[in-house]
Amino acid sequence: MKSTTAPLKILSIDIGGSHIKATILDSKGKLQIDYQKVVTPSEADPDNVIKAIKTLVKGFPPYDRISVGFPGYVRNGVVKTAPNLGSHFWEDVDLSKKLKEALGKETQVVNDADMQGLGVVNGQGLEMVITLGTGFGTALLMNGHLLPHLEIAHHPVSKGRDYDEYIGDKALDKKGAEKWSRRVKKVFKILKTVFNYDTLYIGGGNSSKLKFKLDKNMKIVTNADGIKGGARLWDEDRKPLSKIGIATPTK
Structure with a gap:
């Protein structure tokens, strides 16, 4: 029936x-x-x-x-x-x-960035999603499951500046696309070393301004792709780890 x-x-x-x-x-x-x-x-x-x-x-x-x-x-x-x-x-x-x-x-x-990540990943291995826009957004997923969110954007990256300051909109406007793109390339090298991801997805309105060739395991995605992640938040089979509470240690 x-x-x-x-x-x-x-x-x-x-x-x-x-x-x-x-x-x-x-x-x-x-x-x-x-x-x-x-x-x-x-x-x-x-x-x-x-x-x-x-x-x-x-x-x-x-x-x-x-x-x-x-x-x-x-x-x-x-x-x-x-x-x-x-x-x-x-x-x-x-x-x-x-x-x-x-x-x-x-x-x-x-x-x-977490919601965008749910919308774009293929669910295989450790996948990282970043957004290049007003600031620098990040998400990590393992086999399609959303991992607890980390505010990587506010980790210092250069001369006391965090990622938002170093490669956000204000840096792009001030430094121009060429120098900003070199900065992003440096950041990508850091992310590759620190996270050793299987795939890196690059979203956000400024992703189209990159001036260098991407590695084979890097992919530019659109905001339209990312907003589709809203459906996967309600996928009960997925049980994203970000919704699991932190247990109180037993005494």
Whole structure:
């Protein structure tokens, strides 16, 4: 007997430093509508961002669940840092709860690079996903499972500067594409040495500005590919490690 259960529809949202993007996905990650975007508010506090999201999705087809990629450290749906939006606005904000209240559907929120990673990896071995945009996003996955998020972007890389400062948007604007690209090449060498990944996926709006040849196990991916990761957050068989709580040691 065939199931009469309606296919799950997921509102997938990517909150970025310059734009907020959204689309509707089916449970396999196939776009049901073209993804649309609005400018991220200049004062990107929770109220303004949620207001922008409500404006963006007004008129969207019905959906059952919500997945959100957020540019900062997120744990169990609660934002801890938001360096490109203003951490003082966002510290300890339960964004999953706020969006559930605002839009009326169950919501999961993860780091934006983590969500993109779920959307682009092939599920084989240790895969690393980075985003080159306003800042530097990273995600690690093992055999398709999302590993606990690391804020690699804020590790010092050169003369006290972290990755965000060294290869983010501001560095690109200040140094120009050629010098910025040389910096990125240096960063890639570091990542290869430190993580020894099987595949590196490169996303973000600045990935098209790279001026050097990529290794065979490096691949440029699009933001459209990444937003599809919103469907995989609701894949119960996947059980991403980022959602597993840290056990309290027994005495």
